Amino acid sequence: MKKTRLRAGSPAELLALGPYLLGFEPTESIVVVAVSEGESAGVARADLEAFESDPQLARRTWQTLSRPTPDAHALILGYGADHERMVAALRSVACSIEEWTGSLLVDHVCFTDGHLWWPLWEDWEFDPDAGQPYDPAPPAVVQAVCEGLSVTGDRAQLERSVDGPGGKQAASFAAKVRRQLRLVASMTDADATTCVLDLLMRGLEAPAGMDDLDQARLVALVQKIHPRDDVWLSQTRASAEQHQVLWHHLAQRTPVEFAVPVLSLLGFAAWLSGHGALANIACLRALSLDPCYRMARLLDEALVNGAHPDLWNDMPDVSA
Numbered sequence: 001m002k003k004t005r006l007r008a009g010s011p012a013e014l015l016a017l018g019p020y021l022l023g024f025e026p027t028e029s030i031v032v033v034a035v036s037e038g039e040s041a042g043v044a045r046a047d048l049e050a051f052e053s054d055p056q057l058a059r060r061t062w063q064t065l066s067r068p069t070p071d072a073h074a075l076i077l078g079y080g081a082d083h084e085r086m087v088a089a090l091r092s093v094a095c096s097i098e099e100w101t102g103s104l105l106v107d108h109v110c111f112t113d114g115h116l117w118w119p120l121w122e123d124w125e126f127d128p129d130a131g132q133p134y135d136p137a138p139p140a141v142v143q144a145v146c147e148g149l150s151v152t153g154d155r156a157q158l159e160r161s162v163d164g165p166g167g168k169q170a171a172s173f174a175a176k177v178r179r180q181l182r183l184v185a186s187m188t189d190a191d192a193t194t195c196v197l198d199l200l201m202r203g204l205e206a207p208a209g210m211d212d213l214d215q216a217r218l219v220a221l222v223q224k225i226h227p228r229d230d231v232w233l234s235q236t237r238a239s240a241e242q243h244q245v246l247w248h249h250l251a252q253r254t255p256v257e258f259a260v261p262v263l264s265l266l267g268f269a270a271w272l273s274g275h276g277a278l279a280n281i282a283c284l285r286a287l288s289l290d291p292c293y294r295m296a297r298l299l300d301e302a303l304v305n306g307a308h309p310d311l312w313n314d315m316p317d318v319s320a
Helices: 011-022 048-053 057-066 083-101 139-146 155-160 167-185 189-205 212-221 225-234 240-253 256-272 276-289 294-304 309-314
Strands: 029-036 039-047 073-079 106-112 116-119
Touching: 011 029, 011 039, 011 073, 011 106, 011 116, 011 139, 029 048, 029 057, 029 083, 039 048, 039 057, 039 276, 048 057, 048 083, 057 083, 073 083, 083 106, 155 276, 167 212, 167 256, 189 212, 189 225, 189 240, 212 240, 212 256, 225 256, 240 256, 240 276, 256 276, 256 294, 256 309, 276 294
Parallel strands: 073 106
Antiparallel strands: 029 039, 029 073, 106 116
């Protein structure tokens, strides 16, 4: 995976970068960013209402974010139109984190209503008339776009992107997958490995360029544990971005009855490539369809515990 280093010259630029760190536009949200040695070490978002209703959420959020990097400092960003409510929630989050850690580690707190922005951390005095014009496309965002980072609407839109098709489109693709499942059932493990890795190589090069037959066969193959694990173990930090694009494309084509392995592979690729929001959404969708699916449960455990993707590099090679 190509590592993108973005430089924000002001708190306003940090606010503008927030959607690119998440992959979607946060609304009525608070975003907590862990920063270590000048780089983002983790990002978490929750609804404003969630922080208001659960006094322990800020502590748990920071506990998860800072676990891989105990020396991290916090940036707290707010996105919402209700100024007074946002200021109160941001103050509560910042104080909760510092009370729990016993350290002065919150570097910046600021928020925007989409038109103006306000810094808050120095004295918590809020003057509605002191808002400064908010620029959603400062130099740091231009750099992010040039580096290939993008924003997919809001979180609801990102959730819809993994829901899969419906109607005639779902029925048509499901029929193709079923036909391929009959062929896959007759394959030996060795044949299935050869087939799935060949299709995977072609799919990683051009996901949308795969025809319906190849896509249906790849989806059918990963319904079986052995070829699914071949795909899983083939993922690396360097290839994770390509895997994410491929499995996101297939998740949008795969009907519910065959979606769980596809969503699990998407979630893992998203986690490995640093797209935490998509990883969480894909994982939760997979578990909603099959709460006992082992790969999705392992991924959920990694996400809940704030496991860093670099841990995958330290896993023993069991493919031999």
